[in-house]
Structures are given as structure tokens and as C-alpha cells.
Amino acid sequence: MMKRGWVTPVILGILALVLPFTISSYYQHILILVIIWITMSSAWNLLGGFAGQVSFGHALFFGLGAYGGGLLYQHWEISTWWGMIVGPVWAAVIAIPLGLITFRLRGPYFALSMLAMCEIARIIFTNWVPFSGGAVGVMISRTWGGEKLPYYFIILAICAVTLGVVALMRYSKLGYYFLSIREDQDAAEALGIPTTKYKMYALIPSAFFTGLAGAFYMNYMAYIEPRVVFNLEAISIMMILTVMLGGAGTLWGPVLGATVYVILAEVFRTVPGVKEVHVLVFALIVILIIMFLPDGILGEWDKIKRIFIKPKQAM
Amino acid sequence: MNYFALKNVVRRFGGLVAVSNISATIEEGEIFGLIGPNGSGKTTIFNCINNYYPANSGEIIFKSVPIERMSTHKICEMGIGRTFQVVKPLKRLTVLENVMSGAFLRTNKVRVARDKAMKAIDFCQLTERKDLRAKDLPIADKKRMEVARALATEPSLLLLDETAAGLNLKEIETMMEVVKKIRDSGITCIIVEHVMKFIMGISDRVMCINFGQEIATGKPEEIAAHPEVIKAYLGEEYVTDR
Amino acid sequence: MPRPVGGQLHSSRGGIKKTMEFFLESLIEGLLLGGIYAIVAVGMTLIMGVMKIINLAHGAIMVVAMYICYALFVTLGLNPYIGIFVAMPMLFGIGYLLQRYSIRRVTEVITVLPETQVLLTLAIGMALIEIMRFIFTSNYQTVPVPGVSGKALYLGEISMNVPMIIGFVVAIVFIMGLHLFITRTDLGKSIRATAQDPDAAKYMGVNTRNVTCLTFAIGSMLAAAGACLLLPAYYLFPDVGHAFTLKAFIVTILGGMGSTVGALSGGLVLGVAESLGASYWQMGYKDVIGFVIFVLVLLFLPGGLKTVIGR
Numbered sequence: 010m011m012k013r014g015w016v017t018p019v020i021l022g023i024l025a026l027v028l029p030f031t032i033s034s035y036y037q038h039i040l041i042l043v044i045i046w047i048t049m050s051s052a053w054n055l056l057g058g059f060a061g062q063v064s065f066g067h068a069l070f071f072g073l074g075a076y077g078g079g080l081l082y083q084h085w086e087i088s089t090w091w092g093m094i095v096g097p098v099w100a101a102v103i104a105i106p107l108g109l110i111t112f113r114l115r116g117p118y119f120a121l122s123m124l125a126m127c128e129i130a131r132i133i134f135t136n137w138v139p140f141s142g143g144a145v146g147v148m149i150s151r152t153w154g155g156e157k158l159p160y161y162f163i164i165l166a167i168c169a170v171t172l173g174v175v176a177l178m179r180y181s182k183l184g185y186y187f188l189s190i191r192e193d194q195d196a197a198e199a200l201g202i203p204t205t206k207y208k209m210y211a212l213i214p215s216a217f218f219t220g221l222a223g224a225f226y227m228n229y230m231a232y233i234e235p236r237v238v239f240n241l242e243a244i245s246i247m248m249i250l251t252v253m254l255g256g257a258g259t260l261w262g263p264v265l266g267a268t269v270y271v272i273l274a275e276v277f278r279t280v281p282g283v284k285e286v287h288v289l290v291f292a293l294i295v296i297l298i299i300m301f302l303p304d305g306i307l308g309e310w311d312k313i314k315r316i317f318i319k320p321k322q323a324m
Numbered sequence: 325m326n327y328f329a330l331k332n333v334v335r336r337f338g339g340l341v342a343v344s345n346i347s348a349t350i351e352e353g354e355i356f357g358l359i360g361p362n363g364s365g366k367t368t369i370f371n372c373i374n375n376y377y378p379a380n381s382g383e384i385i386f387k388s389v390p391i392e393r394m395s396t397h398k399i400c401e402m403g404i405g406r407t408f409q410v411v412k413p414l415k416r417l418t419v420l421e422n423v424m425s426g427a428f429l430r431t432n433k434v435r436v437a438r439d440k441a442m443k444a445i446d447f448c449q450l451t452e453r454k455d456l457r458a459k460d461l462p463i464a465d466k467k468r469m470e471v472a473r474a475l476a477t478e479p480s481l482l483l484l485d486e487t488a489a490g491l492n493l494k495e496i497e498t499m500m501e502v503v504k505k506i507r508d509s510g511i512t513c514i515i516v517e518h519v520m521k522f523i524m525g526i527s528d529r530v531m532c533i534n535f536g537q538e539i540a541t542g543k544p545e546e547i548a549a550h551p552e553v554i555k556a557y558l559g560e561e562y563v564t565d566r
Numbered sequence: 567m568p569r570p571v572g573g574q575l576h577s578s579r580g581g582i583k584k585t586m587e588f589f590l591e592s593l594i595e596g597l598l599l600g601g602i603y604a605i606v607a608v609g610m611t612l613i614m615g616v617m618k619i620i621n622l623a624h625g626a627i628m629v630v631a632m633y634i635c636y637a638l639f640v641t642l643g644l645n646p647y648i649g650i651f652v653a654m655p656m657l658f659g660i661g662y663l664l665q666r667y668s669i670r671r672v673t674e675v676i677t678v679l680p681e682t683q684v685l686l687t688l689a690i691g692m693a694l695i696e697i698m699r700f701i702f703t704s705n706y707q708t709v710p711v712p713g714v715s716g717k718a719l720y721l722g723e724i725s726m727n728v729p730m731i732i733g734f735v736v737a738i739v740f741i742m743g744l745h746l747f748i749t750r751t752d753l754g755k756s757i758r759a760t761a762q763d764p765d766a767a768k769y770m771g772v773n774t775r776n777v778t779c780l781t782f783a784i785g786s787m788l789a790a791a792g793a794c795l796l797l798p799a800y801y802l803f804p805d806v807g808h809a810f811t812l813k814a815f816i817v818t819i820l821g822g823m824g825s826t827v828g829a830l831s832g833g834l835v836l837g838v839a840e841s842l843g844a845s846y847w848q849m850g851y852k853d854v855i856g857f858v859i860f861v862l863v864l865l866f867l868p869g870g871l872k873t874v875i876g877r
Contacts, residue, residue, distance in 0.1 A: 062680045110865065117620050117684050118864050125857040128812070132857075136850035182428045182437070189425040191678075192414035199374060199408075201400035201429040201477055242808065245572060246688065258416075258678040283779065289696035295689040303677040311640060416678065 029161050037157035041164055041229065043271045045222050046251060048168045050263035052218035053248040055175050058257035060211035061191025062112070065120040066127030068244035069107075070101040070216040072221025073100040076134065079147035089149055093224045100220030101213050108212045112205050124245065131239035146234030147227075158231050158264065167225060173216045174259055178214070188209055191258075194213075219248075242288075248297050256305030265306060326385060327352035327512065328355075328458050329400035333382035333392075335372050335536075342368045343379070343552055344536040355503070355513045357527030357544070359520075361556055365536040366516040369535075370483050374399050374406050379402040388480065401429065405479030409516070419445065419469050420454040426476030440519045441476050448502050450473040464495040471502060481512045488519040496522055524548060530557065591724045593838060596624055598727065599669040600733035600837025601830075602796055607817035608809060609659025609788035615824020616761040616781045619669070623691035624789055624843075625811030626698075629804060631657050631790035632797050633698050639709050645707055647732070648839040650794035656786045664690060666780045669867075691807065697736055710799040722769045733795035738830075740791055744784075745826045753815055809853075816860045820824040822870025831871045835859075 025044075049071065057063045058230045077099055078092015113120045127131050134141040153159050158290025178184050189197040194204055195229050238244070247270065271293060277287035302309040327351040335343040343365045350356045358366050372379040375396045383403055384392040405426075414422045432509035445454050448468045453461065457527055458469065465486050475484060484503065488496050496519060503526055507513055517523035523530065524544040531541040532555040540547055547553050582853050599635040606628065613621045634656060635649035644652075669691065672683050679685070710716065711729070718725040747755040760777045793810070800806070813836070820830025836856055844852040863870065 040609065048573075058678060061680055063679060074723050110861070117681055118819075120681055121620075122861050122864055125860050127772075127852050129487070132851060132854045136848065171723055182432050185421065185425050185428055185437075188417055189422070190742070191680075192416060193412045195376065195396075196408070196412035196414065198396040198407055199376075199399045199400060199412075199424045200473065202425070203395075203397045217428050222503060242692070248691070249685065249713040250689070253679060256678075277861075286696070289693055289700065292689045292696060296668070296686065296693060299682055299686045299689065300671055303672065303682055305678075308678055415676070 025165055026252055034155065034157055037161060039271065039275055041157060041161050043268050044161070044164045044168045044205075045071060045226060045229075045266035046271050047264050048164070048171045048222045049219055049244075049248055050251045050255070050267045051168075051171050051260075052215045052222070053168050054252045054257060054263045055178065055187075055207075055218075056211045056215040057249065058252055058259070058262070059191065060187040060208055061209065062122045062208055063116075064123040064215075065241075065249070066125070066245055067215075068239050068241065069123070069130050070100040070104065070219035071223035071226070071244055072127075072130060072134065072235065072239035073103060075227040076141065076147075076223075077220070077232045078224055078227040079233055080141065082149055083142050083147050087226050089224075090152070092227055093221065096224030096227070097217045097220035100223070101217040104212050104216035105209065108209050109205075112212075118286060125240055127241065127245060130242075131235050134177035134235035134239060140289030142236060143250050144236065146232060146237075148194065148232045149227075151231045152228065162224075164222075164229070165227050167218075169219055171221070172260070172264075174214060174218070179260065183207070183210055186320065188258075209246050218295065220300075250291065252317030253294060253305055256300055256307030256309070259305070259307045262305050262307045326350075327387065328514075329383075329385045330373075331368070331385070333372060333379045333384060335368050335379050337449040342536050345382070346533065346536070346538055348531055348538075348541065350481075350512065350514065352512055353507070353510060355507050355515060355526055355529040356431075356515060357523040357530035358516045358533065359518070359523060359530060359547075359553075359557075360533040360539075362518075364534045364556075366372040367485055367534065368536075369533075370406060370485055370514075370516060374404060374484060386519065400477055400479070403478075403480040404483065405425070405474035405477050405481070406483035407474055407485055407487055409489070411460075411463070411466045413461070413466050413469060415459040416457060418455050418457055419450055419461070419472075422458050422469055423473045423476045426473040429477045440474075440478075444472040444476040447475065447505065449498065464491050467491070468499065468502065471499075471506075475506070475511075475526075479511060482506060484513060484517075485516045486516055486518060488517055491519075500526055503543070506514065520548075545553050589842075591726075592841045594724065594726055595730070597834055598730040598734045598837070599841060600834035601737045601800035602730065602792060602833070603813060603817050603837050604830045604833030605737035605740055605788060605795065606792035607814045607821065607833055608744060608826055609785035609792070610814045611818040611821065611824055611826070612697045612744075612757075612788070612827045613782055614818060616757055617673075618777050619673075619687065620815070621782075621785070622684060622688040622811055622815075623664070623694065624785075624814050625809065626691035626694035626808035627657055627661065627786045627789045628662070628793035628810045629698055629802075629807035630694055631793040632802050633702055635794045635797055636702075636709055636802055637706055645711060646794050646797045647711070650791060653790045653794050657790035658783045658787040662779050662783035663780035664786075669782070670778065685851065691811065695804045695807045698807075702804070704804055707802040709797050709802070715736030715798045727799060728798035731794075733799065736749030736795055737792065740788065740828055741830055745786065748826065753777075753780070769840050779863040813823070813856065818870075819860060820863050820870055822872030825870070825872035827875060828870050831875060835871070 015106045029040060053067050074096035077096025078089030081087040081095060094118050107126060111119050114122055126230055135144045186202050189200065189202060189206050190207060197204055197240065223238060251266035252263050254269060255264065256262030273291055274287040277290060297307065326349050330346055332346045333343055333346045334477055335340065346369060358369065359365050359494065371377055373384055375394060379392055383390055386402060386404060392401065400506065414425060423441035423444050424437045427437040432439050445451055448471055450465060450472060453465055458466065461469065471487060487497055490497060500522055503513060513521055514528065527544055528549045529542060531543050532539045532547055532553045539552045539556055540550045594733060610621055610624045613619065631653040634653045635646040638644040638649045638652060639646055667687060669683065672686050715729055717728040719728055719731065748758060756767065756772045756777050759770065759772055760774050764774050817829060817832040817836050821828025838860065839855050839859065840852050843855045867873065
């Protein structure tokens with residue numbers, strides 16, 4: 010996919026650089042959310058879509074990333090921008106012992122033990138008040154007030170780096186090994202692949218970039234609380250569903266899925282009446298996708314093309 | 325110095341003793357056949373050799389190093405490759421990508437891995453199929469791909485588990501040629517087989533087992549005529565000219 | 567998961583008697599809670615054992631049942647202990663349909679992401695919960711059953727929450743009923759056969775497609791029963807479904823997949839552990855106990871308690 014279709018990414022890139030100048034502050038905010046979600050979904054996809062280790066608890070790293078800056082500010086009044094380093098780093102560091110424990114488990118048990126880990130973290134951050142500030146969370150004043158553009162370009166850079174790293178890994182030895190582990194872990198071992206080591210090589214960047222997104226979130230939203238940043242449904246599960254929708258194990262699947270999700274959420278948020286219908290609609294879409302296009306939109310692209318090309322040929 | 329030796333290997337599953345005190349020594353460069361009726365423990369032995377699960381007792385020695393407690397990937401690194409009785413293709417990857425996954429054991433560079441993989445693919449006569457997805461291959465090609473993949477790890481000992489099962493006569497002959505080429509290139513092979521034409525036509529020595537125990541070991545002609553073997557198998561003599 | 571509404575917890579003020587009473591009260595509360603955890607989990611363990619799928623829609627099914635009872639209570643004044651007999655068949659039907667037309671289709675498919683089926687049940691659960699939220703809003707509801715809710719029975723100085731007692735008793739009855747059903751009836755045997763070896767079961771003439779649908783239906787029905795038993799004692803709001811699913815899952819893993827005895831012992835162990843934890847440590851950390859047990863069991867006793875008990 011490197012050689013063909015480089016036109017689309019270039020167009021998207023130009024669009025990403027130019028678009029924010031042409032739209033209002035509200036739409037800039039939406040765009041920032043899209044980019045945050047693209048970053049998170051791509052990071053998850055590295056571990057889940059490429060290495061086949063489906064984690065139901067990635068909000069753990071998001072929350073740790075966010076609280077990296079949050080705690081710095083809370084305890085020592087240090088700017089949360091330092092959290093952009095501390096957050097992802099300590100998320101990645103914590104991922105190491107976590108992975109060593111949970112990678113002993115396979116499939117759904119791995120998935121749910123990650124969920125358990127995230128919930129444990131959420132409960133600790135909610136209840137251990139002297140450490141985290143408790144359920145009330147951390148609030149700061151925004152560096153650039155209501156101005157969105159500087160935030161936008163920061164997260165855009167983060168996203169670009171994330172996508173770049175994922176692509177590099179995908180087309181290197183690491184990528185081949187990840188896919189082998191995903192397709193058949195036992196066969197991979199018999200080919201001399203130290204599977205636990207390579208799962209860690211997927212987990213650590215995955216945790217790092219998710220944490221980076223979280224750290225950015227802290228600085229952008231200027232307010233975090235455990236219930237939000239360690240959230241199971243809105244973050245952990247959503248990361249999975251966005252990747253599934255777009256196509257797990259592809260480079261652009263998470264981009265597509267994240268974009269659809271954020272836009273859908275906003276469209277429904279503005280519809281008068283029930284505010285959380287977007288979750289219902291998204292869940293229904295995911296159900297249909299799993300039943301009929303289980304590898305996601307980009308994963309099933311051949312199948313989709315065939316549906317549209319056949320009628321043309323008949324004419 | 326033994327190249328490869330099994331010493332009193334035992335493997336139990338609960339109350340069932342699947343492999344009972346099996347011992348064998350294998351010379352470098354030979355093709356060693358392992359035959360026995362269904363369920364006699366052949367694949368179990370393979371699984372113990374590469375530690376898919378460990379032997380309960382006994383020793384397995386490769387190039388003077390005991391490997392019975394080594395992890396599977398280290399065993400492969402040391403130079404033992406294997407194919408599986410029920411093929412394990414990396415389904416969504418192409419043939420080339422499958423074989424490259426093996427080649428990466430000996431290199432970190434994508435280009436080098438690709439070259440090594442292409443060599444193995446050509447060796448196994450799969451060149452035209454290299455860009456097909458593994459899941460779309462017919463069984464014979466899947467088996468040859470598995471052999472190519474194991475070869476790409478540059479083993480010095482190759483364990484081939486029923487590579488001829490499910491193949492028609494023509495495919496069996498192709499496979500036999502491939503295995504002979506493997507031996508000629510200096511790789512030692514242990515072959516588990518049911519297809520007598522294959523194993524008797526290729527092996528230097530053969531061991532027959534039943535119920536996890538050794539019945540007889542020797543040259544193919546001797547084994548084919550051995551009364552115990554015939555008894556275990558309701559005998560086939562299928563010694564072809566080599 | 568919120569604590570039961572009603573019932574009391576005396577604090578320890580020194581003295582062996584008070585300490586013992588405090589302990590016993592926590593213990594009993596834990597056992598009662600455990601019984602209800604058990605019936606919540608028994609449906610899930612059945613589904614996991616037979617169909618080898620992890621049903622993350624379990625909690626959502628419970629919430630649907632609870633809202634049905636709630637709606638009946640609010641519109642018709644129907645006591646939830648009777649409403650349970652309306653909710654159970656309804657969820658039997660819903661469960662059957664879900665399995666028949668949705669979940670079953672995804673069993674055979676091989677996808678990039680290995681956990682597609684689990685994710686499907688997750689998405690179904692989310693959808694159900696959101697539908698409930700749409701109809702009933704996110705507000706916390708209670709179903710105060712006259713003469714039952716908020717009442718406590720006293721054994722000396724030890725108080726026991728009445729709705730929990732009723733729940734516990736009914737739960738035990740249902741679990742025993744299920745156990746008899748699974749072991750004594752033909753359908754039960756077909757279910758166990760399908761659980762052990764679906765292909766062999768097919769050869770023996772078992773309609774495995776029907777069996778899996780019925781199993782899911784029965785599992786949903788039991789989840790509904792457990793939910794309605796909890797209704798007089800808990801707050802009802804859409805998101806409580808997620809907490810139920812997690813609890814059910816922890817108990818299922820703790821007790822061992824596919825084992826009714828396991829679900830019962832797992833439920834009791836979890837209930838007691840949480841209750842003691844809440845009393846002696848801090849209430850907020852109560853749920854951590856479950857998760858820690860979960861991870862420990864997965865790592866060190868993967869078959870669950872049933873391997874220790876021997877069933």
C-alpha cells in the first residue's frame with residue numbers, strides 16, 4: 010500500500026494543513042477531536058489490529074498520559090505541557106510489567122484482563138485522593154485561551170508522527186513478526202519468533218502514543234477526571250470500535266473509523282432531543298459491520314467494490 | 325559426538341502415556357523416517373522436540389546441547405525447523421510474506437529477508453504462487469509453503485510432519501524431490517509419514533513405533549520385512565528404487 | 567456497583583461481641599450478595615460453557631429485564647417479584663432471537679481481529695443499554711416494594727437486608743433448578759453434549775443450532791431473573807448494565823466456565839470478599855477486589871474454582 014495510492018494521503022495532508030484556517034472555532038474543535046481519535050485508534054491498532062492482541066483497557070494509557078501532566082500540576086504546580094513527556098513515558102513504562110503479566114493470557118482473557126487493569130487504575134485514581142485529587146479531577150487554565158489553532162497543529166504533528174511510526178513498523182521486520190503472531194502464534198514460535206518479546210514491541214509504542222494523546226487532552230481540555238479519562242465505554246471500547254469500523258490491521262482503517270465516529274457523534278449531539286443517541290447509532294452500525302463486513306470498511310474493500318462494479322459490467 | 329539424540333523421552337497426557345521411553349540417535353546428513361499406526365505418538369515426539377509442550381522426562385540433545393527445557397523459538401534459532409501435521413499457514417499473508425517471516429530469523433533487513441525467502445520459494449517450486457494469499461492455496465501448495473517457510477529459517481535439522489498426507493501421486497513425487505534436494509543441501513531430516521512410498525523411498529533409516537514404544541529401527545528394507553512392524557501395521561512393503 | 571438500598575452496618579466500637587457482630591454482618595451481607603451474584607453469573611457461565619463465547623451483552627439483558635419490571639411497576643403497580651415472571655419469558659425470547667439472527671452468524675467467520683464475536687455481543691449490549699436510556703432516560707430509578715425494600719431482619723444485633731434475603735433464597739432455588747435441568751433432562755444432556763463436542767453431538771442427532779439458541783435464551787432468562795431479584799434492593803440506571811456484566815464475568819471465571827456449582831461458589835466468594843473489603847477497607851475500593859481476584863484467577867487458577875471443587 011506504500012507505492013499505490015500515495016495521492017490520497019498527500020491530498021489529506023494538504024487538507025489537514027489548510028482546512029483549519031477556513032473554518033470557525035467550533036469546527037476547529039471538531040477537527041481536533043478527530044485528530045485525537047485518529048491518534049488513539051492508530052495506536053490501538055498497532056497492538057490489536059497488527060499484532061492481534063485485542064486490549065479492552067487502553068483507556069488505562071490514555072488516563073495515565075493525561076494524569077502525567079495532571080499530577081505534575083497538582084502536586085508541584087509544574088506546567089502540564091511537561092506532561093507531554095511524562096505522560097506517555099510513564100504509560101509506556103507501566104505497560105512493561107503489565108504486558109509481562111497479561112501476555113501470558115490468550116485471546117479474550119488477555120482482552121478482559123487489560124479491562125480489569127484499567128478499571129483498577131480508574132478506581133485507584135478516583136479514591137486515592139491525596140495522590141490524584143480524587144473524583145474531582147484536575148483543572149488548569151488553558152495556555153492559549155479559546156484559540157484553537159496552536160492546539161490543532163500540535164495534535165496534528167503528534168498524529169503524523171504516530172501514523173508514521175506505525176507505518177514504519179508495519180513495513181519492517183517488526184511488522185512481519187506482528188502479523189505472524191496475529192495469524193498463528195504457535196507457528197510463529199516455531200519460526201524462531203520470541204512472541205512475548207514482540208508483543209511487548211507492539212504494546213510499548215501503543216501505550217506511548219495513546220498516552221501522548223491523553224497528555225494532549227489534558228492540555229487542550231484543561232480539565233480531566235478519572236471517570237472521563239479512564240472510561241471503559243467512551244474510550245477503551247470506542248477505540249476498538251472505531252478501528253473495527255474502519256478496518257483493523259490496515260493503516261487507514263483507524264483514520265476512517267475515527268473520523269466517522271467523531272462526526273457522527275457531533276451530528277447527533279446537535280440534533281434536538283436525546284443527547285446520547287450517537288452511541289446507539291454507532292453501536293448499531295458496528296453490529297451491522299460485524300455481521301456483514303467483519304473486517305471493517307477498508308478490510309472488506311474488495312467485497313464492497315464487487316458490489317458496485319458488478320452492476321456496471323452488466324450494463 | 326551425537327548430532328541429535330533422544331534419550332528415554334516420556335510424555336504423558338493425564339493417565340495416557342503417549343511416548344514411552346523413546347531413544348534414538350540421528351546422524352548428521354541423514355534422512356530418518358518415523359512410522360507407526362495412527363496415534364502411536366509420532367507427532368507427540370515432534371511436539372516434544374520443539375517444545376510445543378515439554379517431555380515429562382528424558383533428554384533431547386542437539387549438537388551436544390540439551391534442549392528439552394529450551395523455549396520453542398530458541399530451539400528454532402539453534403537450527404531445528406519443523407512443519408506441522410495440520411498445516412499452520414499465516415492465512416492472511418501471501419506466500420512470500422509467510423516465508424519471509426521465517427527468513428527474518430537470520431536477518432533484520434527486509435530486502436535480505438525477501439531474497440532468502442525467494443530462494444526457499446524457488447527451491448520448493450512455488451515461484452508462481454508467491455503473491456497468493458496463503459488461505460487461497462490448495463493443500464499441496466500450503467504444505468510446500470510450510471516447508472519453504474521452515475527452510476527460510478536456515479535449519480540444520482528439519483522435522484517434517486506428514487508432508488505427504490492428502491496429496492495425490494504427482495504431488496507426492498514433487499514433494500519427494502523437494503525433500504531429496506533438502507537432504508542434498510546438507511540438512512538433516514526427520515520425517516513422519518504414513519505414505520509408505522514416500523518414506524520408504526527416501527529414508528536412510530526408519531524407526532517404527534506403536535503405542536508410544538519403539539518396535540524396530542533399521543534400514544527401510546529391514547523394517548518393511550520386520551514381523552513386528554507388519555503386525556503393527558498389517559504391513560505394507562513399498563520399497564521403491566532410490 | 568452501588569450498595570443495596572436499606573439495611574444497616576453497625577460500626578465497630580470495641581469489644582469482642584461488637585467485633586464479631588460486625589464481622590458476621592459483613593459476612594452475611596456478603597453471602598446474600600454472593601447468592602445473587604451467582605444467579606447473575608450462572609446464565610453467563612452456561613453460555614460460555616456451551617457456546618464458548620463470552621457474552622458481554624449479559625448486563626444489558628439484565629438491565630432490559632429490570633426496566634420491564636420497573637415499567638410494569640410504574641404503570642400497573644405490579645410487584646417486581648411477579649414482574650419477574652413477565653420479564654423472564656420476554657428475555658428468553660429476546661435472547662433466542664439475538665442468537666438466532668445475529669450472534670450465530672459470526673461464529674464461523676474468521677476475521678483479522680480475533681475477538682469479533684465478543685465485540686458483537688459488546689455492541690449488542692451497548693445498543694440495548696442505549697435503547698433503554700432513550701426510553702427511560704439516565705435518571706436513577708428505584709422500585710420500592712412495600713413491606714420489603716429498605717426493611718431489615720434482625721438476628722440479635724445483626725441486621726440483614728430483606729430484599730437481599732428474598733433474592734438469595736430465590737436465586738438458590740433457581741440455581742438448583744438449573745442444575746437439575748442440566749443433569750436430568752434430555753435437553754440438558756443435549757446442552758452438555760454440545761458443550762463438550764459440537765460435532766459429536768451433531769452425529770448423535772442433537773440439533774446444535776437449536777441448542778445454542780436455546781442455551782442463549784435460557785442464559786438470558788436467568789440473567790433476567792437475577793436482575794429482577796436485585797431490583798428492590800438497588801438503584802436502576804442504564805449504565806449499571808456494564809457493572810453487572812463485569813461482575814458476572816468475574817464470577818464466571820472465578821467459578822469456572824460452564825459450571826453451575828462454580829457459579830455458586832464463585833458468587834459467594836466474590837460477595838464475601840467484596841463485603842468484607844467494603845467494611846474493613848474503604849467502600850470505594852470494593853470493586854477493585856473483584857478485578858484483582860479476576861486477574862489472579864486467570865494467572866494462577868485458570869480453570870476456576872470448579873477444578874478445586876471437582877465438578
